[in-house]
Amino acid sequence: MPKKLKTYQTSLGFYDQAIAAPSMKAALQAWGASSNLFHQGVAKETDDPDIIAATMAKPGVVLRRPIGSDGPFTESAELPADLGEGEARPRRELKKRPAKTAKKQARKIDDRAARKAAAAFEKEERRREAERRKDEAARARERARRDKAVAAAEAALAKARREHEAKAEEIEAERAALDERAEAEQARWDKQRKKLEEALRRARE
Structure with a gap:
């Protein structure tokens, strides 16, 4: 049975990012994070109903x-309009809301919808x-093509070197x-001369 999904949120680069995933590990993988953003305080499970x-x-x-905005989350978001001159804003820590606020604002999702969302997540995964x-596979094919080209070039170089x-x-x-003939000719000429x-x-005598 598909695992129940939770919504996780973080801030990376110029964007706030969110995803429905069954675990923090799955969220980090989807974000392409190389470190644990949850331990660093820049990612959390969100309770925002929207x-x-x-x-x-x-x-x-x-x-x-865009980072710092309150707009809706979408698959394609524009960059924030108020970026500094060539500088990205630092990551901001995401603070958890009090538990009772979460209880008031969290929108209930019935079991059927949760199962459907979990199945959709697995399909996306x-x-x-x-x-x-x-x-x-494409990278492997490119490596194989490059290795074959390198091997052919090395073989051609080795063959040309042997011929040279x-x-x-x-x-x-x-x-x-020729040197031996020249020396013999010089010796013959010296004797004849x-x-x-x-x-x-x-x-003349």
Whole structure:
């Protein structure tokens, strides 16, 4: 049986955010929070009837409104018009209302509506999980494509290096052979030159 939903509220960046979720952990996951905002005092379970009604109408969906405003929570909220020059307002702590105020203002949700909201939350969670799996699969495919391209480039570089080294060795061998021929030719010429110079010297006597 789906767990009963509660409405949680926090302030992140330029927005107040609210969601109907079965637990604080589920709310933090939906908000994409990297730390426990409830322990930090910037998130709480809300008893505001209007916020509860809005989130229960779209369980599992993160609703927003400009931070500091009293307007309704919606899926797409505009930025607040009175932001400072390039500065975001600091997070403000959310204070819990007295218990008796909560009892007076909290709007009752019958069991049937609660079950329906909880089922809708689970459906939204499954949709989000499917999106996450889809994104992970896309990232895995991109990593595989990149790894394949890197492997192909590395293989091409290694092949070109081997070919270069083979040609360099061949050229070096040819150079060594030419040096040997040059030395032999120089030795032959020196021997011949000496004989011819000696013959020339004798002819002049």
